Amino acid sequence: MLDQFKAHLERHFPHLFSAKILVACSGGIDSVLLAYFAKACRLNISLAHCNYHLRGEESDGDADFVRQLAKSLQVPLHSTGFNTLEIQRKQGGSIQMVARELRYEYFEELCQKNGYDFVLTGHHANDSLETFTINLSRGTGIDGLLGVPAINGKYNRPLLPFTRKELMAYARNHRIQWREDSSNKSNKYIRNRIRNKIVPELERLHPNFDQNFIQTLGYLKESATLLEAYANRLRKEYFMQGEYGTRIPISDLQNLQPLDAHLHLLFKPYGFTQWEDLLRMLQSTSGKEIYSTTHRLVKDREELLLLTLCTATENEFFIEKEMSQIVRPISLRFEEVDTIKEKNQNIAYLNKDLLKYPLVLRKWQNADYFYPIGMQGKKKLSKYFKDKKMSIIAKEQQWLLCSGEDIIWVVGHRLDHRYRVTADTTQIVKVILY
Amino acid sequence: MLDQFKAHLERHFPHLFSAKILVACSGGIDSVLLAYFAKACRLNISLAHCNYHLRGEESDGDADFVRQLAKSLQVPLHSTGFNTLEIQRKQGGSIQMVARELRYEYFEELCQKNGYDFVLTGHHANDSLETFTINLSRGTGIDGLLGVPAINGKYNRPLLPFTRKELMAYARNHRIQWREDSSNKSNKYIRNRIRNKIVPELERLHPNFDQNFIQTLGYLKESATLLEAYANRLRKEYFMQGEYGTRIPISDLQNLQPLDAHLHLLFKPYGFTQWEDLLRMLQSTSGKEIYSTTHRLVKDREELLLLTLCTATENEFFIEKEMSQIVRPISLRFEEVDTIKEKNQNIAYLNKDLLKYPLVLRKWQNADYFYPIGMQGKKKLSKYFKDKKMSIIAKEQQWLLCSGEDIIWVVGHRLDHRYRVTADTTQIVKVILY
Numbered sequence: 001m002l003d004q005f006k007a008h009l010e011r012h013f014p015h016l017f018s019a020k021i022l023v024a025c026s027g028g029i030d031s032v033l034l035a036y037f038a039k040a041c042r043l044n045i046s047l048a049h050c051n052y053h054l055r056g057e058e059s060d061g062d063a064d065f066v067r068q069l070a071k072s073l074q075v076p077l078h079s080t081g082f083n084t085l086e087i088q089r090k091q092g093g094s095i096q097m098v099a100r101e102l103r104y105e106y107f108e109e110l111c112q113k114n115g116y117d118f119v120l121t122g123h124h125a126n127d128s129l130e131t132f133t134i135n136l137s138r139g140t141g142i143d144g145l146l147g148v149p150a151i152n153g154k155y156n157r158p159l160l161p162f163t164r165k166e167l168m169a170y171a172r173n174h175r176i177q178w179r180e181d182s183s184n185k186s187n188k189y190i191r192n193r194i195r196n197k198i199v200p201e202l203e204r205l206h207p208n209f210d211q212n213f214i215q216t217l218g219y220l221k222e223s224a225t226l227l228e229a230y231a232n233r234l235r236k237e238y239f240m241q242g243e244y245g246t247r248i249p250i251s252d253l254q255n256l257q258p259l260d261a262h263l264h265l266l267f268k269p270y271g272f273t274q275w276e277d278l279l280r281m282l283q284s285t286s287g288k289e290i291y292s293t294t295h296r297l298v299k300d301r302e303e304l305l306l307l308t309l310c311t312a313t314e315n316e317f318f319i320e321k322e323m324s325q326i327v328r329p330i331s332l333r334f335e336e337v338d339t340i341k342e343k344n345q346n347i348a349y350l351n352k353d354l355l356k357y358p359l360v361l362r363k364w365q366n367a368d369y370f371y372p373i374g375m376q377g378k379k380k381l382s383k384y385f386k387d388k389k390m391s392i393i394a395k396e397q398q399w400l401l402c403s404g405e406d407i408i409w410v411v412g413h414r415l416d417h418r419y420r421v422t423a424d425t426t427q428i429v430k431v432i433l434y
Numbered sequence: 435m436l437d438q439f440k441a442h443l444e445r446h447f448p449h450l451f452s453a454k455i456l457v458a459c460s461g462g463i464d465s466v467l468l469a470y471f472a473k474a475c476r477l478n479i480s481l482a483h484c485n486y487h488l489r490g491e492e493s494d495g496d497a498d499f500v501r502q503l504a505k506s507l508q509v510p511l512h513s514t515g516f517n518t519l520e521i522q523r524k525q526g527g528s529i530q531m532v533a534r535e536l537r538y539e540y541f542e543e544l545c546q547k548n549g550y551d552f553v554l555t556g557h558h559a560n561d562s563l564e565t566f567t568i569n570l571s572r573g574t575g576i577d578g579l580l581g582v583p584a585i586n587g588k589y590n591r592p593l594l595p596f597t598r599k600e601l602m603a604y605a606r607n608h609r610i611q612w613r614e615d616s617s618n619k620s621n622k623y624i625r626n627r628i629r630n631k632i633v634p635e636l637e638r639l640h641p642n643f644d645q646n647f648i649q650t651l652g653y654l655k656e657s658a659t660l661l662e663a664y665a666n667r668l669r670k671e672y673f674m675q676g677e678y679g680t681r682i683p684i685s686d687l688q689n690l691q692p693l694d695a696h697l698h699l700l701f702k703p704y705g706f707t708q709w710e711d712l713l714r715m716l717q718s719t720s721g722k723e724i725y726s727t728t729h730r731l732v733k734d735r736e737e738l739l740l741l742t743l744c745t746a747t748e749n750e751f752f753i754e755k756e757m758s759q760i761v762r763p764i765s766l767r768f769e770e771v772d773t774i775k776e777k778n779q780n781i782a783y784l785n786k787d788l789l790k791y792p793l794v795l796r797k798w799q800n801a802d803y804f805y806p807i808g809m810q811g812k813k814k815l816s817k818y819f820k821d822k823k824m825s826i827i828a829k830e831q832q833w834l835l836c837s838g839e840d841i842i843w844v845v846g847h848r849l850d851h852r853y854r855v856t857a858d859t860t861q862i863v864k865v866i867l868y
Contacts, residue, residue: 137639139646141653142576190639197635205571205624212573219575222695223661229691230664257663261656 001170005037005158012150013158019117021045022078022110024103025069027062027179030122032069033167034159036176038120039073045120046076048110052084052099055182062179078110096189111154123148123157125214126164129202130194132217142224147217163210231265245307245325250282253304270295270306296327318358329361330399330411333432340421346434348401348409350419352427356404361411364400370407371417381407384414401431435604439471439592446584447592453551455479456512456544458537459503461496461613464556466503467601468593470610472554473507479554480510482544486518486533489616496613512544530623545588557582557591559648560598563636564628566651576658581651597644665699679741684716687738704729704740730761752792763795764833764845767866774855780868782835782843784853786861790838795845798834804841805851815841818848835865 009016023038025031025047038045049066053059063079070077088098107119128147135144150157159167171178184192203209238252256262263278271292272278281288281299289298291309298305309328317329325333340349368381385395401409408419412433421428443450457472459465459481472479483500487493497513504511522532541553562581569578584591593601605612618626637643672686690696697712705726706712715722715733723732725743732739743762751763759767774783802815819829835843842853846867855862 133636134639136650137636137643137646139642139649141650142657144650145579145654193635193639198632201627201631201635202567202571205568205627208573209571212571215573216570216575216578220579222698223576223657225692226664226695226699227657227660229696230660230667233664233667258659261660262663264656265660 001162001166002037002040004161006041008161009041009158013156016043016118016120016156016158017041019044020115022048022107022114022116022119024107024119024121025049025066026122026181027065027069028122028181029167029171029178030124030159030164032122032176032178033171034120034122035069035073035075037158039075046070046078046114046116047073048107048119049077049079050099050103050106051079051081052102053081054084054095054099058182062181065177065179078114080106116154118154118156120156120158122159124159124162124164124167125210126195126199128160128217129199129210129213130191132213133194133198134190142220142227145217146221146224161214163214165210227265231269234262234266239306242305245305247300248304248306250299250302250304254282267297270297272297315362317361319361321357326361331434332361332401332411333434335430335432337428337430340428340430345412346432348411348415348431349421350408350415350429350431351421351425352429353425354403354419355408355429359408360402361399362402364395364398368400368407370410370414373415373417373420375417381410384410388413435596435600436471436474438595440475442595443475443592447590450477450552450554450590450592451475453478454549456482456541456548456550456553458541458553458555459483459500460556460615461499461503462556462615463601463605463612464558464593464598466556466610466612467605468554468556469503469507469509471592473509480504480512480548480550481507482541482553483511483513484533484537484540485513485515486536487515488518488529488533492616496615499611499613512548514540530625550588552588552590554590554592556593558593558596558598558601559644560629560633562594562651563633563644563647564625566647567628567632568624576654576661579651580655580658595648597648599644661699665703668696668700673740676739679739681734682738682740684733684736684738688716701731704731706731725762749796751795753795755791760795765868766795766835766845767868769864769866771862771864774862779846780866782845782849782865783855784842784849784863784865785855785859786863787859788837788853789842789863793842794836795833796836798829798832802834802841804844804848807849807851807854809851815844818844822847 021038021043023031023035023045025035026049035045035047047066047070049063051059051063063081066079067077082099082102084095084099084102087102088095091098093101110116111119125147131147132145138144148157148160150160170176183189184195186192206212234256238248240247253259253262253266260275260279263275267278271294272290273292274290277290278297281290281297281304284299289296291297294309296307296309298307307325307327308323309326317326319326319332319334323334325331336352337349364381364385366382369378370381370384371378372384381400385398390398398413399411400407401411403419406416406418408416409431455472455477457465457469457479459469460483469479469481481500481504483497485493485497497515500513501511516533516536518529518533518536521536522529525532527535544550545553559581565581566579572578582591582594584594604610617623618629620626640646668690672682674681687693687696687700694709694713697709701712705728706724707726708724711724712731715724715731715738718733723730725731728743730741730743732741741759741761742757743760751760753760753766753768757768759765770786771783798815798819800816803812804815804818805812806818815834819832824832832847833845834841835845837853840850840852842850843865
């Protein structure tokens with residue numbers, strides 16, 4: 001099995017051999033074997049352990065066990081503890097979700113502070129089977145039936161080709177110790193119910209159930225990859241970069257049969273879900289449109305026009321350098337111009353040389369200030385609003401265009417002095433509120 | 435539910451409204467409701483019932499029940515009985531497989547004799563879930579996870595959108611009687627184990643498990659349809675009809691990434707499974723080839739050449755009119771010629787006007803005779819072999835080219851007099867054994 005593991009690493013995780021690696025280790029059989037195998041393959045590893053203090057002495061015993069393991073493997077150990085119940089009480093969510101978040105936050109922190117390139121976790125074939133079953137119970141497409149991903153950013157799972165039974169057998173044969181989590185026996189958690197009730201029955205259906213399932217996942221992953229290749233091929237053929245966004249000839253779309261399946265394939269990745277509306281739009285007059293959280297799709301004569309909305313994190317909307325237009329949260333157009341011509345409240349001319357992209361659109365905060373154009377020095381925004389006699393509602397609705405920390409335009413009101421166009425400005429951006 | 439059923443028929447089975455229909459009816463809840471619903475939708479139905487005599491009086495009770503049902507619905511009934519255990523003892527196979535074969539044979543017979551256009555069976559969502567689970571346990575690709583097909587030739591399954599629970603609830607609310615099969619409680623059969631052990635646990639995972647599963651099947655079917663559309667698109671683009679078969683430029687194949695997944699997509703439908711060999715073939719010199727039971731794939735310089743093998747049923751190989759060459763079970767080439775030039779044992783010139791396609795290649799049978807060219811009258815083949823002093827092995831290996839019942843060429847030996855080319859022949863086929 002160690003040989004198999006090593007061959008699997010060489011084939012699918014060659015990047016690990018020259019990297020600095022953190023192995024997430026709970027003390028359970030999967031992560032303990034992962035640590036053993038990684039060490040045996042001479043990977044440069046450290047262990048990380050989280051004590052959630054959910055099972056009293058048993059939790060502390062796990063922490064001790066991992067400390068001993070790190071010592072015997074002669075690898076560094078990072079460990080931490082959380083008052084998980086307390087945190088859950090404040091934050092809400094399930095214990096398992098809270099523990100998961102705490103764990104991944106801790107790993108991120110360790111990676112940043114200590115320069116780890118990758119984090120290995122002990123997910124194995126049975127974890128994929130549980131994920132498969134959970135998603136099946138909720139209703140899913142092919143993407144929900146692919147199990148746990150082997151590589152997800154810096155998180156790598158090299159134990160996925162192995163089943164829990166195989167890991168058990170190996171550990172017993174090699175007298176490797178591990179800690180049994182007593183909560184695994186409880187059927188309170190959905191994963192445990194799958195593990196304890198459903199999987200044993202599935203395994204009774206076929207003597208090679210586990211291996212067959214791994215094979216099934218392989219076939220499904222291949223199908224998912226092919227669907228992506230198909231979508232990319234169609235996009236390459238029919239999606240054309242236009243001035244304002246991507247143009248897609250409707251007649252080309254309508255040649256794709258069955259049409260609804262192809263619309264799902266092409267437009268689901270942009271977050272659209274209004275399939276009935278989209279089908280109707282293909283037949284309708286110009287101007288009809290649908291929105292997703294990230295994109296806008298407009299019928300424009302014989303074409304669909306696919307536009308990127310600026311992305312938002314809570315109340316901040318980011319405007320990338322290449323965007324010529326946004327429609328959310330407000331409609332702005334960005335043009336590079338040579339001279340200042342048209343002038344009014346809804347147009348701002350900015351010194352592009354000074355702008356830091358992505359620009360940010362946001363509402364005002366208490367300590368905000370800016371340098372109103374035509375005035376000496378800075379002014380608190382609250383004072384500016386007060387002088388303008390703006391209502392609470394008006395203040396709440398006021399958008400600020402910002403570059404880094406600086407407010408550069410109180411949109412529709414006042415420009416910032418620092419970002420005005422001067423004789424030295426080499427590039428001018430004209431921003432139009434419409 | 436009846437309204438839902440009717441809407442489902444109108445949308446997906448409009449052909450049933452003007453057809454003569456046989457409803458397969460065991461007396462179980464699914465087929466009883468199917469009969470009720472079909473009658474309520476004014477379909478032109480008859481019932482068919484098979485008594486397998488596997489459960490003594492209970493089986494006879496089922497037959498009586500269906501007789502009463504047909505009477506009360508005022509529809510014709512066909513019924514039959516089998517000594518299933520006896521047949522299984524002779525034939526082998528599982529009881530369920532034997533019963534299934536007997537049933538479908540009987541339906542085929544009824545359709546032929548009585549002119550039924552379609553057979554409806556009571557398969558519902560839970561049957562799909564069981565099929566899904568069985569295939570999952572055996573290892574499968576996306577095609578094995580699509581459940582029971584709604585339409586499979588003349589067999590139509592309009593109850594697939596409904597779950598067993600829904601059918602139960604409907605039957606109880608409407609005081610519709612049905613027969614409970616006592617063997618459904620036994621966990622001897624794999625389907626019963628899934629039904630009684632696994633499904634209840636799956637349903638505990640999510641309150642809407644059944645509906646979610648139906649939705650999942652819909653998504654997976656869509657993915658399968660898209661994969662087929664992709665394969666067809668690629669074939670249209672890269673597969674060119676050549677003189678001997680389909681030509682596929684290797685450079686085009688190699689542009690498809692990931693290559694192995696695309697080779698599976700394109701060549702699996704032709705029955706190929708030797709993927710390592712195929713990958714190697716792409717790099718190798720001309721002449722390398724792989725076979726499936728129906729096709730041959732040859733590397734020919736910068737192209738792959740895809741050839742159809744003649745199809746075989748047991749010991750008969752069929753040669754279609756458009757085939758110019760076969761390589762199984764022996765290599766023959768077929769050419770239309772104007773005159774007879776080259777002549778030897780391995781070449782036959784035949785009067786094409788008389789040939790009935792598909793021609794058949796087969797071994798000899800006891801009563802075979804033919805009209806040896808140049809002789810008066812017919813001769814038993816066994817006599818011909820004896821005169822030629824052919825060994826048993828030689829006789830066993832001898833292929834006969836036949837048109838309908840007639841032997842037209844004892845391949846490599848002797849032509850049939852009736853099929854010789856005469857002055858009146860307008861089309862000549864030259865057949866070359868090579």
